């Protein structure tokens with residue numbers, strides 16, 4: 001049994017809106033126009049309070065687009081000045097942390113390829129130091145709850161209290177319609193072990209294509225997960241990364257509008273849901 005985590009609720013760092021908190025924005029920041037156009041369009045949607053964009057992209061093979069780097073942080077700052085959205089980017093090392101925080105990024109996330117390395121998680125946690133910056137921890141590529149949990153516990157042990165898990169699905173050998181199999185039992189077990197830990201669903205990396213996203217978002221709400229991170233691009237067909245899974249802001253608006261909210265406050269009634277699923 002893991003010792004309980006003293007974690008602040010999501011509403012301590014993402015303003016509550018009466019619906020699931022939504023983090024929207026492109027897989028990658030590509031140009032100032034793309035960042036600003038996308039941010040303006042998602043800022044008016046209900047529940048969207050945070051704008052995401054990858055600045056440094058972990059690519060499987062060299063030579064692919066690896067992100068625009070620091071310049072993109074300045075575009076994000078403009079997006080926040082215009083829209084008031086909070087900003088989040090992926091960080092994989094202490095240099096990323098320093099640059100992101102020097103540019104006023106509000107929330108950091110650790111990606112699926114970085115979270116597997118305890119040295120990296122330790123260095124990122126240390127680089128943030130005593131600064132009051134929330135950290136979202138994606139699940140590792142492989143379906144390994146202990147590694148995911150270990151990264152969260154490591155940050156907690158270093159004094160971080162604004163932590164959320166992000167469920168982005170798992171690489172799995174069997175053929176599946178998903179890019180990364182959701183294996184919902186893993187985030188459910190994470191919540192059972194640590195009921196105060198917010199878990200945000202990333203349907204974009206779970207699904208890999210736009211058609212599967214609405215059902216996956218609904219499933220996330222039905223399972224009482226705490227929020228959504230959805231890749232959204234002003235012009236997905238021109239995207240430099242993850243082209244097939246990015247929604248347009250109009251598609252996101254439509255799909256959010258069709259979600260059935262069964263409870264007023266996400267996160268409540270999780271134990272009851274678990275009992276229902278068990279039986």
Ligand code: PEP
Pocket residue numbers: 027028054058110111112113138168205
């Ligand atoms: C991303 O969010 O664009 C990303 C690279 O995610 P992951 O680490 O989940 O693959």
Ligand code: MN
Pocket residue numbers: 027028231241242
């Ligand atoms: Mn992506």
